[in-house]
Amino acid sequence: MTAEAPPGAFMRAEILEQPHTLAQLITQPPSAIAALTPKARAAQFAMLAARGSSDNASTFGKYLLESLVGIPTALAAPSLFTLYRRPPRLQGGWVIGVSQSGAAADVIAVLQEARSQGALTLAITNTEGSPITTAAEYAVLLGAGPERALAATKTVTAQCVAYALLTAAITEDAQLQRELHTVPESVRAVLAQAEAIEAAAYRWRHVQRVVVIGRGYPYAAAQEIALKLKETCYIGAEAYSAADFLHGPLAMIEPGYPVLVLLNHDAAGSMTAEFIARVLACGGDVLCFATHQARALLEGMPPGAGQLTVIAFEVPSAVLSAVAFIVAGQWLALTLALLKGRNPDQSRSVTKVTITQ
Amino acid sequence: MTAEAPPGAFMRAEILEQPHTLAQLITQPPSAIAALTPKARAAQFAMLAARGSSDNASTFGKYLLESLVGIPTALAAPSLFTLYRRPPRLQGGWVIGVSQSGAAADVIAVLQEARSQGALTLAITNTEGSPITTAAEYAVLLGAGPERALAATKTVTAQCVAYALLTAAITEDAQLQRELHTVPESVRAVLAQAEAIEAAAYRWRHVQRVVVIGRGYPYAAAQEIALKLKETCYIGAEAYSAADFLHGPLAMIEPGYPVLVLLNHDAAGSMTAEFIARVLACGGDVLCFATHQARALLEGMPPGAGQLTVIAFEVPSAVLSAVAFIVAGQWLALTLALLKGRNPDQSRSVTKVTITQ
Secondary structure (H helix, E strand, C coil), rough: CCCCCCCCHHHHHHHHHHHHHHHHHHHCHHHHHHHHHHHHHCCCCEEEEEHHHHHHHHHHHHHHHHHCCCEEEECCCCCHCCCCCCCCCCCCCEEEEECCCCCCCHHHHHHHHHHHHHEEEEECCCCCHHHHHHCEEEEEEECCCCCCCCCCCCCHHHHHHHHHHHHHHCCCCCCHHHCCCCCCHCCCCCCHCHHHHHHHHHCCCCEEEECCCCCECCCCHHHHHHHHHHHHHEEEEEEEEEHHHCCHHHHCCCCCCEEEEECCHHHHHHHHHHHHHHHHHCCEEEEEEEEEEHHHCCCCCCCCEEEEEEEECCCCCCCCCHHHHHHHHHHHHHHHHHHHHCCCCCCCCCCCCCCCC | CCCCCCCCCHHHHHHHHHHHHHHHHHCCCCCHHHHHHHHHHCCCEEECCCHHHHHHHHHHHHHHHHHHHCCCEEEECHHHCCCCCCCCCCCCEECCCCCCECCCHHHHHHCCCCCCCCEEEEEECCCCCHHHHHCCCCEEEECCCCCCCCCCCCHHHHHHHHHHHHHHHHCCCCHHHHHCCCHHHHHHHCCCCCHHHHHHHHHHHCCCEEEEEEEECCCHHHHHHHHHHHHHHHHEEEEEEEEHCCCCCCCHHHCCEEEEEEECCCHHHHHHHHHHHHHHHCCCCEEEEEEEEHHHHHCCCCCCCCEEEEECCCCCCCCCCCHHHHHHHHHHHHHHHHCHHHHHHCCCCCCCCCCCC
C-alpha cells in the first residue's frame, strides 16, 4: 500500500492479518518462553510495565498470572522509577515490560532497575533489535510484522497470546495449550460477523460517548476497546468492570445511552447479564459482544425501556475470549471511524511511537 | 438536617467537616497502625482490595507503599476471589481491604482468603462493628462520623490519610509525620479558594465530558475527581496519567475541550506542565489545580489556541498534595452538580452501599 491508500486501509489489513500472525506465534512460540519458565515458577510476585494498548494486554496478563499461575501481579507505576527515582524492592520478583516498538523509555527504565536489583526480567515486543530487548534478560518477539496503522491491533492480540503462552508453559496446562491453538479460528469467527458489527456501528454513527463493560477475563478487552474507540473515533469511551460501574457511574445512564458489554460464559458472565438488565431498565442502548455459549444468559431478558443488540461468536474458552472480544472491538472502531469521516491510520495529534519518561 | 435539606446540603457539610475529621485522625491515629507495623515491614508484597472511591484512595496508597516503604503493591482483582475462586498465593504478603461501609462483599472475600492463607490482613473502614472489621486481623477505623451524601467525600480523604499514617509509621519518616499534621490546614487553604472554584464550575456549566489528568502522586486524585464528577453531575469524566494520555487519547482534544489538570511541584509536575502546553496547542480549555509552588512551572506558557485557568493553594508536600486536590475536585463537583440542577446527595440509580460479588 502507498501513501494514497484509502482511509483505514492499514488498520483493516492489519486486523485481517491476525488469524495468520497469531497462528504463527502459537505454533512457533519464542524460545525465551521455555527458557525462563523454571525461574518464573520461583518468583514471589510479578510486576508488569507498559503503556497504552500494551498496558491493556498486561491487564489480561495479570488476570492469567494471578488466577492460573497463582502469582500476585502488580501493574507498575513507571513514574516511581523515572521521575521520582523511588522504585520498590523487586528482588525475588518477575518483571515484564511490554512495548510494541520496544522504545518506550519508561518501560525500559523499569526493566533496567529490576534487572539491577536481581529480578527476573522479560521484554515482550514486536521489534527485533529494539532497546527493550537488551534491557531485559529475556525477550519474546511477537513476529507480527510491521504495524503501520496508528492504532495498534495485531500487536495487541499477539501480546495477549504471549501472556497466555507464558501461562500455559509455567502451568503445563494441556487444556489451555489446546485451547490456544483455536484462537486463530475464533478470530476468523469474529471476522465472519463483520456485517453485523458494521450494522451496529451504523446505528451508533452519531454517538459522542460510550461505556465499555467487562468483568473478569474480558475486563482487559473492555479497556482496549475503549482506547481503540478514543484514538480512532475521537469519542469519549470509558471501560469499567461491571462491579465498579455499579459504584457510582451507573447514575450516568439515561435513555439511549450507548453501552457496549462483553459477555462471557462463566460466573463473571452471569453477573454481567444481571448488569445488562439494570442498564436496560435505565433505558440504555446495549450492544453485547457475547461468546456463543453466553447467549443463553440473555434469553427471556426483559428489554425494559432500553434496546439490546447481541453479536455472538465461538471462542476457545472463557479464559481466552478476550482476544476475540478485542478483534470485534477493532472492527467496530474501524467502521465507526470511517462513518465519522476519520482516518484511523492517522491522528490529529498522536504519533505511533510515544516516548514518555 | 432533615429530609427537606436543600440539594447538596449533606455533601457540602461533609466536605466542610474534613479539616476537623482529618485532624482528629492524624492526632489520634488508630492503635492498629502501630500494632501491625513490625509485621508490615516483613511483608514481601502488598495487595489492596477496594471498589469505587476506596479504590482511588488505594491507588494513592500503592504510590506511597511502593515509593516510600519500597513494597511492590498490586490492586486486587476481586473477581478472581469471588466469581472464579482462583485467588493468587498470598502467604508472605500484606492484604489491605478498604470499604467505607465495611459491607463490600468482594473486599471482605479477598481479606478472608488472604487471612486463611496466612497473610497479614488489615481492614480500613469508617463503620465500627461492620463485617470487614472481623474479616481482617487488624482494623483501622477512620472515625469520620456518618456520611449521608451519596458521594463519598470525608471518608475518601480519611482513607488517603490512613495510608499516609501507615507509611509514616513503617518508615519512621519524621518529615512525613510533620507534614501530615499540616494536611487539615491545606484542606482549609483549598476551601478558602471556593469562590474561584465556583467561577470555574460556572464556566463549565454546560460541559458534557471532561478529562482529568494527574501524574505521580496526584494520579489517584485525578481518578477520584473523575468519579465524583460522574456520580454527581452525570457527565463523562475520565482520569489519565499524563503519560498514558499521550498514547492515543490526546487525539480527542479539539478546541474548547475541557481538561482538568492537577499540577504538583515535583518531577512529575514538570512533565505535566509540558503536557498542559500540548493540550493548549490543541486548543484545549484547561483548568489547573496547582500547588502554590508549582505555579512557577506555568510562567510564560504560551496559551496556544486554548485557555488556561489556574487555582493554586498551599499543600504540605508534593507527596501529600493528593488530599488537597481531591477536596478541590469535591467542591468543583458539588458546584457543577447544583448548576446542572442535580442533587448530589441523591442519585437516579445508585445506592450508598453497593454490594458486589
